[in-house]
Amino acid sequence: RIVGDFSRLFGSDYLVVSRLKVESMDIGFLSKGSAATLDVLLVDARTAKIAWGGIGQHKKGGIFGKGGTPPEKTAEELVKLAFEKF
Numbered sequence: 001r002i003v004g005d006f007s008r009l010f011g012s013d014y015l016v017v018s019r020l021k022v023e024s025m026d027i028g029f030l031s032k033g034s035a036a037t038l039d040v041l042l043v044d045a046r047t048a049k050i051a052w053g054g055i056g057q058h059k060k061g062g063i064f065g066k067g068g069t070p071p072e073k074t075a076e077e078l079v080k081l082a083f084e085k086f
Contacts, residue, residue: 007045014051017041020078025061033061038078056081 006015018040025033035058042052056078 003043003045003048013045015043015045017043031061033059034074035059036074036078038082040082052086054082054084054086056084 003015007013018038020036020038022036023034025031037058038056040054040056041050043049044051058074058077058081060074
């Protein structure tokens with residue numbers, strides 16, 4: 001019912017539902033790391049069933065203060081991987 005209500009509200013045949021999970025680790029100068037996951041679902045508004053789903057995962061780590069990834073690069077990689085098989 002909720003999917004139908006949203007689709008009528010937005011006038012759409014499909015709804016895109018996403019979830020972003022980000023974890024980071026920073027142990028002073030010794031170690032840095034980050035992990036991010038982006039889940040994307042395309043839901044058919046008529047049937048309320050998942051028509052397509054994708055996931056992107058990006059992990060990066062380093063030691064002695066090196067090995068970080070800029071947020072823009074992480075976001076770009078997550079979206080590319082999530083929609084890779086669309």
